[in-house]
Amino acid sequence: MDKIRVLVVDDSAFMRKMISDMINSQVDMQVVDTAKNGEDAINKAKSLMPDVVTLDVEMPKVNGLEALKEIKKIQSIQVIMLSSLTFEGSKTTIEALYSGAFDFIQKPSGSISLDIEKVKNELCEKVRYAKHSKKRFEKVSNLKTESKRExxxxxxxxxxxxxxxxxxxxxxxxxxxxxxxxxxxxxxxxxxxxxxxxxxxxxxxxxxxxxxxxxxxxxxxxxxxxxxxxxxxxxxxxxxxxxxxxxxxxxxxxxxxxxxxxxxxxxxxxxxxxxxxxxxxxxxxxxxxxxxxxxxxxxxxxxxxxxxxxxxxxxxxxxxxxxxxxxxxxxxxxxxxxxxxxxxxxxxxxxxxxxxxx
Structure with a gap:
């Protein structure tokens, strides 16, 4: 079975480890690499061509929204945004959905948080949907650009x-x-x-x-x-x-x-x-x-x-x-x-x- 290849991007080493462990615990997916900022994410997305990228919204240098726009230029890599619950984070997350992100999840609040298992289940489910919807995503985009097709x-x-x-x-x-x-x-x-x-x-x-x-x-x-x-x-x-x-x-x-x-x-x-x-x-x-x-x-x-x-x-x-x-x-x-x-x-x-x- 071909596993879903995932690139994990977050400026926090702790969060990169947590998200990676969630994904690697699943038999049908694996983390192919991690990145600590948007610039690193863009470069690794180009070289590794993962199926899915989990992308932190708020990062230094190149933020998540800027990185998303560049990653979406590469090919039909699907991107799931990870957002903390802040006013600016929520605004940027909504903007990311209009800029090509497949979906988003709210980031877990810590290693002992009661929502860790819920976040894990939601993340892995959305990674699977993102992978399987790649062809559909391309088809939808093509349909909407075919203005001659009534x-x-x-x-x-x-x-x-x-x-x-x-x-x-x-x-x-x-x-x-x-x-x-x-x-x-x-x-x-x-x-x-x-x-x-x-x-x-x-x-x-x-x-x-x-x-x-x-x-x-x-x-x-x-x-x-x-x-x-x-x-x-x-x-x-x-x-x-x-x-x-x-x-x-x-x-x-x-x-x-x-x-x-x-x-x-x-x-x-x-x-x-x-x-x-x-x-x-x-x-x-x-x-x-x-x-x-x-x-x-x-x-x-x-x-x-x-x-x-x-x-x-x-x-x-x-x-x-x-x-x-x-x-x-x-x-x-x-x-x-x-x-x-x-x-x-x-x-x-x-x-x-x-x-x-x-």
């Missing part, structure tokens, strides 16, 4: 006749738009939300799987570049039209009586916030006047929510396999049999606007 053949072709009929006759008024995503989601959500007009006429509620402390930077970057107002949701605030609410990391986001409720109940599918929690609670409030969309991501979060919204007469869109960096959540949604349309990510904003205004 349509792509995707697994939408296997939609049932019943679903196609639903799609063609949908006339129910839409009162809310719900979006759910995980790995690969920030760039997709950015592209979609920044295309929405300032007078969309409905609220947009978003769950993007992210740790606590990073969703604020995510919301701020979206708000800066969007026509709609984008905020990290707060407990108890009244939901307003033409506003995008980002579920804060560490909390489930629910809808009750037209207000945001932040919930600390246990994680589901290993995540909090969870897409299912939002979709089900929003469906209970908005009933059949709900439009939801599931995007790229690991796991099956959102599938139960999709079934619930469809049972109420709502409308469901999922991202197609070809443009999903990780075809996990959209696949789980599709397999419920409750998806009305499967679209490439670059067509979903237009479809949502059309349905809302129909």
């Amino acid at each position: 349509d792509i053949v995707s697994n939408a072709d296997v939609l049932t006749t019943r679903q196609r009929d639903i799609s063609s006759i949908k006339t129910v008024k839409i009162d809310s738009v719900l979006l759910g995503a995980s790995t690969g989601g920030p760039r997709v959500l950015y592209d979609i939300i920044t295309k929405f007009p300032k007078d969309l006429g409905v609220p947009v509620l978003v769950v993007q799987h992210m740790p606590q402390g990073f969703t604020k930077a995510f919301a701020e970057r979206l708000d800066k570049n969007s026509s709609l107002k984008v905020v990290e949701a707060k407990d108890g605030e009244q939901i307003q039209k033409n506003t995008v609410y980002i579920a804060p990391g560490g909390y489930h986001m629910l809808v009750r009586d037209g207000k945001i409720v932040l919930d600390l109940s246990p994680s589901i599918h290993g995540v909090r916030p969870a897409v299912d929690k939002l979709f089900i609670s929003a469906g209970e409030y908005y009933k059949g006047n709900t439009l939801c969309s599931i995007f790229t991501g690991m796991g099956k979060d959102g599938a139960q929510g999709v079934k619930f919204i469809k049972s109420l007469g709502g409308y469901v869109i999922s991202q197609d396999e070809e443009t999903s960096i990780v075809y996990g959540m959209p696949k789980a949604a599709f397999e419920t049999g409750c998806v009305d349309e499967i679209l490439p990510d670059y067509k979903i904003a237009e479809k949502i606007i059309d349905l809302v205004r129909r």
Whole structure:
């Protein structure tokens, strides 16, 4: 078995050792070398051509973001950012996701930290996904640069006749738009939300799987570049039209009586916030006047929510396999049999606007 070759980059010798030990403990991956700064990382990435680089965000000389941009020029090496929970670190991490990073994890806080095992599991899972998504990542990039290509053949072709009929006759008024995503989601959500007009006429509620402390930077970057107002949701605030609410990391986001409720109940599918929690609670409030969309991501979060919204007469869109960096959540949604349309990510904003205004 060919092992996944990983380059570990961190300015801390202790952290390089910790991350290396996590990776080398897995039978299907190995650390081929380590680097102590961004400049060293760029040179070793060029010479070793690893499958995956784990890259510290904050380093002297050449920082993680600068190193990422250079490494992504080499070839389709996938990069997972390792970020400490600081204000500048979270902002830089979000910027890295838009600059080509596959994903990120929050760095463990120390050798006796209770989150070490959780970080290890998350890191190794994302290394595997990063390695296996290399070809898909290249394909997605190529699709988005082929401006002459108007349509792509995707697994939408296997939609049932019943679903196609639903799609063609949908006339129910839409009162809310719900979006759910995980790995690969920030760039997709950015592209979609920044295309929405300032007078969309409905609220947009978003769950993007992210740790606590990073969703604020995510919301701020979206708000800066969007026509709609984008905020990290707060407990108890009244939901307003033409506003995008980002579920804060560490909390489930629910809808009750037209207000945001932040919930600390246990994680589901290993995540909090969870897409299912939002979709089900929003469906209970908005009933059949709900439009939801599931995007790229690991796991099956959102599938139960999709079934619930469809049972109420709502409308469901999922991202197609070809443009999903990780075809996990959209696949789980599709397999419920409750998806009305499967679209490439670059067509979903237009479809949502059309349905809302129909």
